Amino acid sequence: MHSDVFDRYHDTESFIHRLDPRVKVSVTVAFILSNALLPDGAWLAFGCAWLCLLFINMLSNLGIGFTFRRSFVALPFALVAITVLFSIPGKPLSTFHFLFWDLTITDMGLLRFMSILVRSWLSVQMVILLVAVARFPDIVHALEHLRVPSILTTIIAFLYRYLFVLVDEVFRLLRAREARSAAAAGARSGGSVVWRARVAGNMAGQLFLRSYERSDRVYNAMLARGYTGHLLTINPHELHRVDYVTAALAFFVILLLQLIGWL
Amino acid sequence: MTNVLLVQDLHFSYHDGHSALRGVSFELCEGEKVALVGPNGAGKSTLMLHLNGILTGQGDVTVGDKRIARDNLPAVRAMVGLVFQNPDDQLFSPTVFEDVAFGPLHMGLPKEVVTARVESALQAVRMSGFRDRLSHHLSVGEKKRIAIATVLSMNPQILVLDEPSAGLDPRARRTLINLLHELPITMLVSTHDMKLVEELFPRTIVMDEGMIVADGKTKEILADAKLLEAHGLEKP
Numbered sequence: 001m002h003s004d005v006f007d008r009y010h011d012t013e014s015f016i017h018r019l020d021p022r023v024k025v026s027v028t029v030a031f032i033l034s035n036a037l038l039p040d041g042a043w044l045a046f047g048c049a050w051l052c053l054l055f056i057n058m059l060s061n062l063g064i065g066f067t068f069r070r071s072f073v074a075l076p077f078a079l080v081a082i083t084v085l086f087s088i089p090g091k092p093l094s095t096f097h098f099l100f101w102d103l104t105i106t107d108m109g110l111l112r113f114m115s116i117l118v119r120s121w122l123s124v125q126m127v128i129l130l131v132a133v134a135r136f137p138d139i140v141h142a143l144e145h146l147r148v149p150s151i152l153t154t155i156i157a158f159l160y161r162y163l164f165v166l167v168d169e170v171f172r173l174l175r176a177r178e179a180r181s182a183a184a185a186g187a188r189s190g191g192s193v194v195w196r197a198r199v200a201g202n203m204a205g206q207l208f209l210r211s212y213e214r215s216d217r218v219y220n221a222m223l224a225r226g227y228t229g230h231l232l233t234i235n236p237h238e239l240h241r242v243d244y245v246t247a248a249l250a251f252f253v254i255l256l257l258q259l260i261g262w263l
Numbered sequence: 264m265t266n267v268l269l270v271q272d273l274h275f276s277y278h279d280g281h282s283a284l285r286g287v288s289f290e291l292c293e294g295e296k297v298a299l300v301g302p303n304g305a306g307k308s309t310l311m312l313h314l315n316g317i318l319t320g321q322g323d324v325t326v327g328d329k330r331i332a333r334d335n336l337p338a339v340r341a342m343v344g345l346v347f348q349n350p351d352d353q354l355f356s357p358t359v360f361e362d363v364a365f366g367p368l369h370m371g372l373p374k375e376v377v378t379a380r381v382e383s384a385l386q387a388v389r390m391s392g393f394r395d396r397l398s399h400h401l402s403v404g405e406k407k408r409i410a411i412a413t414v415l416s417m418n419p420q421i422l423v424l425d426e427p428s429a430g431l432d433p434r435a436r437r438t439l440i441n442l443l444h445e446l447p448i449t450m451l452v453s454t455h456d457m458k459l460v461e462e463l464f465p466r467t468i469v470m471d472e473g474m475i476v477a478d479g480k481t482k483e484i485l486a487d488a489k490l491l492e493a494h495g496l497e498k499p
Contacts, residue, residue: 135397136357136397137357137358137361137397140357157356157357158355160357161354161355161356161357161398161399162355164399165351165399214351214352217347217349217352218352218355220312220317220347220352221345221347221352221353221355222355222365223317223340224315224317224340224343224344224345224347224414225340225365225366225369225413225414225417226337226340226341226365226366226369226370226417227365227369228337228369232365232368232369233361233364233368234361234364234368234374234377234378
C-alpha cells in the first residue's frame with residue numbers, strides 16, 4: 001500500500017517545469033513576502049498579482065484554473081483573523097450580540113479582514129503552484145542552495161521520506177483495529193467511550209514506539225554507510241541564462257506590484 | 264584462500280541484560296557465499312550489526328587486515344556492506360540517486376566518481392532507469408534491489424544481507440536470487456528461506472541462542488534432519 005496523498009507534483013512538460021528549482025522557490029518566497037507587504041485595500045495590486053498567478057498557471061500547462069480550484073482548502077485557516085473585524089477602530093457598520101459581548105464590525109476592520117483573506121489566498125495559490133511544478137527533493141535542494149541551514153533541510157527531507165512510511169503504518173494499525181471491531185449478534189459494538197479512547201491512546205503509543213525503533217534502525221543504516229554527522233549530497237542543478245532572466249523578470253514584476261500597491 | 268572476515272569469541276548483551284551473542288567464532292574466505300540460518304531470536308541480526316561495528320561486544324572482529332576499533336570504523340564500513348531487512352529503513356533519502364550516492368559521498372569520493380559508482384551499482388542490480396525515482400513509490404522487490412545497490416556503490420569486499428528474500432513474490436525472489444548468484448563478492452546472508460540456501464550457498468552456518476551450533480557444507484547440514492529439527496529449521 002502506498003499513500004501518495006501528499007504528493008502534489010504534476011508531471012508535465014513546460015517552461016516552468018524546466019526552470020531551476022532555486023528560481024521557483026525564491027520567486028515563490030518573494031511573491032508571498034510581497035503579498036504580506038502590500039497595504040490594506042490595495043485591490044488593484046492584489047488583482048494584478050492574481051493575474052500574474054493565472055499567467056504562470058497557463059505557462060506551466062496546468063490549466064488556467066489549476067491553483068484556483070485547489071486554493072479553497074486553505075481558506076478556513078484565514079478565519080483565525082476574524083477578530084480583526086471587531087478590534088480595529090473605525091466607523092461602525094453593524095453591531096450584534098454574541099454570548100456576553102456586543103460586537104461591532106467597523107469599516108477599517110472589514111477592510112483589514114478582507115485584505116488578509118486575499119493575501120493568504122494569493123500566497124496559498126503560489127505555494128500550490130510551487131509544489132505542482134517542482135519535485136519535492138528538488139525543493140529541498142533549492143533550499144540547501146539558498147543557504148537554509150542543513151539541519152533544517154535534513155529534517156524536511158526525512159520528514160518527507162518517512163511521512164509516507166508513517167501514514168502507511170497508521171493505516172495498518174487502523175485496519176488491524178477495524179478487522180477486530182466485531183459485534184456479537186444483537187449486541188451494540190464498540191464498548192464505552194472511555195474504552196475506545198484507551199484503545200486509540202494505545203495505538204498512538206504503538207505508533208510512537210514503532211517510529212522510535214524505526215529511527216534507530218534508520219540511524220544504523222546511515223552509520224553502516226559511513227554517516228558521521230554531516231549529510232552530504234550532490235546537487236545536479238545548474239543555473240542557466242534562462243533561469244537568471246526569468247528570475248530577474250519575476251522580481252521586477254513583484255517590484256511593480258509593490259509600486260502599484262503603494263502609489 | 265585468504266580470510267576477509269574473522270570473528271573470534273564474540274559476546275554481546277543488550278541493555279536489558281538479554282545476552283544475544285555467547286561466544287561466536289567463524290571466518291569467511293574471499294569469494295565465499297555463506298548462509299546464516301537459525302530460528303528467530305538466535306542472534307543473527309545482532310551478529311550482523313557487529314560486522315561493521317554498529318554494535319560492539321566483547322571479542323574480536325577482523326575485516327581484511329583491520330581489527331574493528333573506534334578509529335577505523337569509517338574504513339571498515341566501506342569494506343562491509345550491510346543491507347537491512349526492511350528496505351524502508353535502508354532507503355532514507357528522497358530519491359534513489361541520493362540513496363545510492365550516500366555511501367560513496369561519505370567516503371569522500373569526488374563527484375564524478377560518485378556518479379559513476381551510482382550508475383554501475385544501479386546497473387548491477389538492473390535498476391538503471393530508476394535513478395530519479397522517489398523511494399516511496401517503489402515496490403518492495405524494487406526497494407530491496409535498490410537497498411543492495413546502496414552498499415554496492417561503496418565497492419565493499421563483503422556483502423552482508425539480512426533476510427533478503429523475505430516478503431518477496433516469486434518473481435521478485437527469483438530476480439534477487441539471480442542477482443546474488445551473479446555478484447562476484449563475498450557474501451554472508453541470513454535467511455529462513457531454506458530453498459534459497461540450498462540453491463545459492465555452498466556453506467551454511469547454523470545459529471541458535473547466540474551460538475554457532477553448526478558450520479559446514481550446506482549439503483551435509485541439510486541432510487542432518489536431527490540437527491535441523493533441534494534448531495527449528497526445515498528441510499527445503
